[in-house]
Amino acid sequence: MTGFLAFIPRAVAQGIPLLFGCTGEIVTEKTGNLNLGLPGVMYVGAISGVIGSFFYENSVGAGDVNAALAVIIPLLCSLAGSLIMGLIYSFLVVTLRANQNVTGLAMTTFGVGFGNFFGGSLIKLSNADLPSISLSKTSAVFRTQLPFAKSLGIVGEIFFSYGFLAYVAIIIALTVAYILKKTRTGLNLRAVGENPGTADAAGINVTKYKYLATCIGCAIAGLGGLYYVMDYACGIWSNDAFGDRGWLAIALVIFTLWKADLGIFASILFGGLYILYLYIPTGMEHMELKELYKMIPYVVTLIVLIFTSMRARREDQPPQSLGMNYFREER
Amino acid sequence: MEPGTAAVSMRGISKSFDTKKANTGVDFDLYKGEIVSLLGENGSGKTTLMNMLAGIYFPDEGQIFVDGREVKISSPAQASQLGIGMVHQHFKLVDVFTAWENIVLGAEEKYDVPAAKAKIREICDLYGFVVDPDKKIYNMTVSEKQTVEIVKIIYRGAQILILDEPTAVLTPQECERLFEVMRNMKKDGKSIVIITHKLNEVMEISDRVVVLRQGQNAGQLETAKTSAQEMTDMMVGHAVTLDIERPEPVNPKKRLVISGINVTDAEGVKKVKNVSFYMNSGEILGIAGISGSGQKELLEAIAGIQKVDSGSVTYIDENGKETELIGMHPQDIRDLGVALSFVPEDRLGMGLVGNMDISENMMLRTFGESHKWFTDRDRPRKVAENVVDVLEVSTPGLDTPVRRLSGGNIQKILVGREISSDPKVLLTAYAVRGLDINSSYKIYDLINGQKKKGVAVLFVGEDLDVLMQISDKIMVLCDGEVSDIVDAQKVTKNDIGLLMTSMS
Numbered sequence: 100m101t102g103f104l105a106f107i108p109r110a111v112a113q114g115i116p117l118l119f120g121c122t123g124e125i126v127t128e129k130t131g132n133l134n135l136g137l138p139g140v141m142y143v144g145a146i147s148g149v150i151g152s153f154f155y156e157n158s159v160g161a162g163d164v165n166a167a168l169a170v171i172i173p174l175l176c177s178l179a180g181s182l183i184m185g186l187i188y189s190f191l192v193v194t195l196r197a198n199q200n201v202t203g204l205a206m207t208t209f210g211v212g213f214g215n216f217f218g219g220s221l222i223k224l225s226n227a228d229l230p231s232i233s234l235s236k237t238s239a240v241f242r243t244q245l246p247f248a249k250s251l252g253i254v255g256e257i258f259f260s261y262g263f264l265a266y267v268a269i270i271i272a273l274t275v276a277y278i279l280k281k282t283r284t285g286l287n288l289r290a291v292g293e294n295p296g297t298a299d300a301a302g303i304n305v306t307k308y309k310y311l312a313t314c315i316g317c318a319i320a321g322l323g324g325l326y327y328v329m330d331y332a333c334g335i336w337s338n339d340a341f342g343d344r345g346w347l348a349i350a351l352v353i354f355t356l357w358k359a360d361l362g363i364f365a366s367i368l369f370g371g372l373y374i375l376y377l378y379i380p381t382g383m384e385h386m387e388l389k390e391l392y393k394m395i396p397y398v399v400t401l402i403v404l405i406f407t408s409m410r411a412r413r414e415d416q417p418p419q420s421l422g423m424n425y426f427r428e429e430r
Numbered sequence: 431m432e433p434g435t436a437a438v439s440m441r442g443i444s445k446s447f448d449t450k451k452a453n454t455g456v457d458f459d460l461y462k463g464e465i466v467s468l469l470g471e472n473g474s475g476k477t478t479l480m481n482m483l484a485g486i487y488f489p490d491e492g493q494i495f496v497d498g499r500e501v502k503i504s505s506p507a508q509a510s511q512l513g514i515g516m517v518h519q520h521f522k523l524v525d526v527f528t529a530w531e532n533i534v535l536g537a538e539e540k541y542d543v544p545a546a547k548a549k550i551r552e553i554c555d556l557y558g559f560v561v562d563p564d565k566k567i568y569n570m571t572v573s574e575k576q577t578v579e580i581v582k583i584i585y586r587g588a589q590i591l592i593l594d595e596p597t598a599v600l601t602p603q604e605c606e607r608l609f610e611v612m613r614n615m616k617k618d619g620k621s622i623v624i625i626t627h628k629l630n631e632v633m634e635i636s637d638r639v640v641v642l643r644q645g646q647n648a649g650q651l652e653t654a655k656t657s658a659q660e661m662t663d664m665m666v667g668h669a670v671t672l673d674i675e676r677p678e679p680v681n682p683k684k685r686l687v688i689s690g691i692n693v694t695d696a697e698g699v700k701k702v703k704n705v706s707f708y709m710n711s712g713e714i715l716g717i718a719g720i721s722g723s724g725q726k727e728l729l730e731a732i733a734g735i736q737k738v739d740s741g742s743v744t745y746i747d748e749n750g751k752e753t754e755l756i757g758m759h760p761q762d763i764r765d766l767g768v769a770l771s772f773v774p775e776d777r778l779g780m781g782l783v784g785n786m787d788i789s790e791n792m793m794l795r796t797f798g799e800s801h802k803w804f805t806d807r808d809r810p811r812k813v814a815e816n817v818v819d820v821l822e823v824s825t826p827g828l829d830t831p832v833r834r835l836s837g838g839n840i841q842k843i844l845v846g847r848e849i850s851s852d853p854k855v856l857l858t859a860y861a862v863r864g865l866d867i868n869s870s871y872k873i874y875d876l877i878n879g880q881k882k883k884g885v886a887v888l889f890v891g892e893d894l895d896v897l898m899q900i901s902d903k904i905m906v907l908c909d910g911e912v913s914d915i916v917d918a919q920k921v922t923k924n925d926i927g928l929l930m931t932s933m934s
Binding site for chain 1: 510523534537538
């Protein structure tokens with residue numbers, strides 16, 4: 100039992116980047132933009148934060164970092180990086196009406212390449228022995244826990260042992276769920292994703308909604324990248340370490356049936372499934388089993404897809420215009 | 431008349447799309463508390479003119495006055511602020527939303543759900559609408575969706591309502607209810623424009639008729655002082671006979687016997703329930719029913735495209751030889767001479783390929799017939815020339831992709847192709863869907879021509895008046911079952927309407 104309880108904080112820490120990505124992608128997809136560039140966006144979000152933090156840490160040299168600046172600089176850099184990715188995607192897809200799938204995949208390739216290029220450059224600059232950058236001072240600030248967390252034992256461990264970004268992720272997910280369900284903005288946004296022609300006729304600015312939702316969605320997703328480097332990876336950047344978390348976040352969107360509040364539990368579940376293979380003893384002679392265990396999150400998503408398409412409840416289907424660009428009828 | 435006195439005045443409105451002129455110098459007036467019918471053939475620019483009032487298009491030339499003030503309407507939102515609302519032919523509703531969500535969508539007011547629902551109920555009580563605010567659109571019938579659309583524009587405070595062919599999809603009873611609501615709105619001082627093809631409706635509901643021809647004013651008439659004949663002549667520009675001929679069937683013989691057909695669709699819904707009937711050569715069997723009552727599935731079952739749970743379809747040729755069609759390949763059924771032309775709502779969905787040109791679309795039917803290495807392109811081209819010629823298809827050329835043509839022309843090509851295949855049994859569904867009077871009558875003539883040649887014709891139609899005039903017998907479908915098969919010359923429209931909605 101204690102083994103399982105100790106597993107929970109690991110699953111949560113693993114799940115938070117997914118939660119950011121999933122929430123961001125839900126906001127984007129609800130307006131009908133299928134952003135397959137999400138892995139690239141999260142990657143750029145991460146490296147942008149790393150760049151900001153790297154130069155800040157270098158500028159203070161051996162001295163102590165200012166806690167506020169150590170958070171704000173990477174945060175702003177990360178937001179700016181992923182926001183620009185969102186803008187590029189929106190411009191291509193909404194304004195120039197490029198194919199969403201092609202654009203998305205190109206953004207992913209671009210984002211990962213961008214990250215690895217600057218990651219590699221920084222590694223060169225830092226003259227490190229290992230092929231990685233260590234931002235331990237910044238990371239320490241990001242990982243600051245609530246002061247009373249330690250004294251609460253197992254409860255503190257499960258609920259209060261994370262850096263502030265983890266709580267931000269949950270607050271954002273709840274806020275997004277509330278806005279989508281209960282406000283006029285949410286109603287308009289969903290209408291744009293379901294039937295942009297109808298939304299347009301009702302006087303809703305479809306282009307504005309698509310741009311804003313995509314950019315905000317990307318900014319949220321980018322924070323997932325930042326959390327991954329600064330908190331989960333303890334401030335150590337090495338190229339390609341982020342792995343396939345971006346794709347997993349897209350799978351999560353389908354898994355949660357486009358419901359942001361469900362994303363909180365689902366991302367923790369996926370986080371757990373993602374690292375489950377580390378906790379199942381396989382022995383040295385059956386290493387191949389580990390690879391099979393790594394497949395679990397994807398298998399679960401497939402099963403959910405099969406079930407939802409069998410039940411065919413209209414509310415559980417993807418936004419109707421997802422993946423399609425909107426042309427105002429020119430007759 | 432001075433523009434100042436009308437609720438809406440349009441003066442000298444012109445609009446073109448590329449090189450095609452949709453409206454040229456059109457004047458249009460609408461007064462408070464009146465219902466005006468806007469009448470015209472396909473492509474006469476009715477919908478375009480109204481779209482400019484609703485803010486969908488912006489006129490190239492001309493002025494629009496609302497309550498005597500000149501206005502520029504550049505978006506639907508702006509039109510709605512001016513109190514103008516339009517119900518389009520294709521409903522603009524979000525399927526997964528409830529009625530109230532659709533109604534408040536885009537309205538500029540505080541987001542207060544109970545207040546919104548209360549206001550919706552108030553509107554319903556005032557004019558006699560029946561709407562459940564919490565019902566999802568995808569669970570609604572066409573008539574309910576239309577009601578939501580109308581409530582939506584009234585909710586936004588519309589004083590001027592534009593309805594684009596509102597009755598095309600309704601049963602006679604539903605039409606009656608719609609007209610009742612329209613009269614209530616009129617009493618309340620609202621002005622209504624109704625775009626329609628159906629002359630009897632014009633006579634029944636409107637105070638005034640404005641007729642457009644080729645994008646220009648052809649004149650206006652007071653409904654009380656005019657007749658269907660006068661309106662048609664004005665619309666077409668020359669005298670037309672409005673009677674559809676019904677030649678006596680010559681030597682009818684059983685050609686197709688359908689017995690006990692059951693069809694279940696992909697979602698597991700029973701669409702056709704134990705349907706039995708027979709078709710005679712040289713006769714037209716009309717099928718009436720609310721759309722979605724199993725017409726499509728029945729026709730497809732006969733043509734071999736739709737899987738059948740049970741039942742049989744027997745084809746009897748001139749020599750009395752019987753062939754069972756169930757289980758045969760659609761291609762073989764077609765080779766026997768059973769032709770299907772189904773015109774779906776979007777027209778292109780079945781039978782034609784939008785990106786291919788006219789003669790290539792003709793080829794789709796015949797490419798299997800030649801057994802050479804290369805396809806025969808000459809024959810389809812001749813067929814295409816013939817169809818274009820006989821049906822007066824307006825097209826830049828035979829090489830134009832079909833999707834670039836207007837809906838009516840696309841339809842002529844589809845029906846023309848099926849008829850030119852020289853069938854023994856012709857199954858047509860919605861052959862005149864959305865077509866104007868002139869083209870419709872051309873199609874009726876073609877179908878009657880087939881009848882005279884001894885073809886057994888199945889005619890699925892929407893317009894009951896036409897159905898009663900052209901058919902020899904009418905089979906009424908209700909929810910996949912045969913309500914009755916009646917003699918078209920003895921039945922009344924009201925009887926059919928009742929048969930369509932209830933099992934009697």
